[in-house]
Amino acid sequence: GHGFIPDPDNQQYGSLGISWKLSPEIGEGSYWTYGQKDLYDIKIHNFSFHEDSLLEFSLPECLSITRYDSISGEELAPYRRLSAGGIQTYILIKPYRVLIHKNIPIRSIGVEIMPAYYEDYLKKQYPDEYHNPVEAFRKIDQTTDFPEMSRLLTELQNYRGDGIAAKL
Secondary structure, three states: OOOEEEOOOOOOOOOOOEEEEEOOOOEEEEEEEEEEOOOEEEEEEEEEEOOOEEEEEOOOOEEEEEEEEEOOEEEEOOEEEEOOOEEEEEEEOOOEEEEEOOOOOEEEEEEEEOHHHHHHHHHHHOOOOOOOOHHHHHHHOEEOOOHHHHHHHHHHHHOOOOHHHHHO
8 A cells, every 4th residue: 555566576675575666656765574473573664755645554553663764754643753863662552644754765674563472472481571561662762862772673674684594
């Protein structure tokens, strides 16, 4: 939806995952995603729209952490300005609505963690140490002071492995 079409020949981010390109009538650039079952998704955006665009997504419940290197827009419910240069989290439980401004590239790397991972898998793997990460995501919200996460997201964005190593 929203003007993206499959781009199976795009190997820019490695052989795993699914690449999409934006229809030239709507904008330019690409979007890549890799998901592991119902546990998590990794998403890399590098595109821009020719016109201001109001987008609505019915995404599954998840915890999201994203680093925006470039963006201009606003999340609408609740209202929050999207800005480049930092780490942003959100806890998605309902449809996500966002206004993206035209001709400003959206360049980002993000990870969405699903409840099957943070409520089930982690709790089983670390029963004595488990703390629900929802509150930690709320505390981060928007910050420009999280160099460790920025470094981790950069490593993830630059990784080009394949096979079991890439899946891990």
